Amino acid sequence: MKSLIAACLLALSINTSALAEDLETVSVAVLKFGTVNWEMDTIEGNGLDEKNGFALEVMGLAGGAASKIAFQGGAADAMVSDWIWVARQRAAGKDYVFVPYSRAVGGIAVPADGPIRSLTDLKGKSIGIAGGPLDKSWLILRAYAQQEYGFDLEAETTQVYGAPPLITQKAMDGEIDAAINYWHFLARMQANGFRIVAPVDEAAAALGLDPKTPLLGYVFKGSFARENPTLIAGFARASRDAKAILADDDAAWQAVRPKMRAKTDAEFEQLKAGFRAGIPADASVDEQSAAALLSLMAELGGDDLVGKATTLPEGVFYQPGE
Numbered sequence: 001m002k003s004l005i006a007a008c009l010l011a012l013s014i015n016t017s018a019l020a021e022d023l024e025t026v027s028v029a030v031l032k033f034g035t036v037n038w039e040m041d042t043i044e045g046n047g048l049d050e051k052n053g054f055a056l057e058v059m060g061l062a063g064g065a066a067s068k069i070a071f072q073g074g075a076a077d078a079m080v081s082d083w084i085w086v087a088r089q090r091a092a093g094k095d096y097v098f099v100p101y102s103r104a105v106g107g108i109a110v111p112a113d114g115p116i117r118s119l120t121d122l123k124g125k126s127i128g129i130a131g132g133p134l135d136k137s138w139l140i141l142r143a144y145a146q147q148e149y150g151f152d153l154e155a156e157t158t159q160v161y162g163a164p165p166l167i168t169q170k171a172m173d174g175e176i177d178a179a180i181n182y183w184h185f186l187a188r189m190q191a192n193g194f195r196i197v198a199p200v201d202e203a204a205a206a207l208g209l210d211p212k213t214p215l216l217g218y219v220f221k222g223s224f225a226r227e228n229p230t231l232i233a234g235f236a237r238a239s240r241d242a243k244a245i246l247a248d249d250d251a252a253w254q255a256v257r258p259k260m261r262a263k264t265d266a267e268f269e270q271l272k273a274g275f276r277a278g279i280p281a282d283a284s285v286d287e288q289s290a291a292a293l294l295s296l297m298a299e300l301g302g303d304d305l306v307g308k309a310t311t312l313p314e315g316v317f318y319q320p321g322e
Helices: 002-022 036-045 064-072 083-091 136-149 164-172 183-190 200-206 222-227 229-248 252-260 265-277 287-301
Strands: 025-031 055-061 078-082 096-102 107-111 126-129 158-161 178-180 194-199 216-221
Touching (some): 036 055, 083 096, 107 183, 222 229
Parallel strands (some): 025 055
Antiparallel strands (some): 078 216
């Protein structure tokens, strides 16, 4: 009997391995330590790729430029970027499509026990900005400050630009008064005595924009989507399934915690909450809302940000079944 059971298990293992080998691969170029790895690990750890008809290959790279090179050069099927970049590329003739991943955005972080309580308290202060002068959060907050307070955030403050870890450290050391950073760096700051004085989602809503519009996503070539409709649909389902697990199952986070590099339980909990807050709705992107955001980005960032994409090009957002 034992030998029969062992033979059955061996046969099952062989069949499962053969099935996995028969599946086509979807390769994704990601930042080696980016938050997208939490979702990638959840897909792989729960077999969501095989369940949805593909084998996931994660290519961990050192930076955004390397990811773009891998994707544009054909070494990877997909990469992670924002849809505004996709719109710019489509306006320039590149056939790229966007599969939503996250709507997580940040805000302006200041010391919780400090004197800054509103945007107007930043007059004469210094702001560290991780994304550079064309950072989308910075542009939205500038428009919001002007609309709500008649306050020119750019003219009335000193801007300091730098990489996310540098901006974080300068804020922690008190070398700058406030910081605009990527959401996961802000989450770490919140766990270490900072608070958000002006959330970008609230600023966007005040400007008439839809804060639920996802900003980050997986970028595929349109040719890949057309030639492999089952693969891209399976990938999109696996992504949603992984988010559903991370949204509801606290135990699932223990598997990805090593990738999160949380130094304390407080950082871990803040990062978990931030990721969950950024999970987009399982629905098609509202293109009217996206067009409104793109229009604002074109107005404030100009050609340097949006290129020729002054209006939303057709086909930016992946639609299942197309």
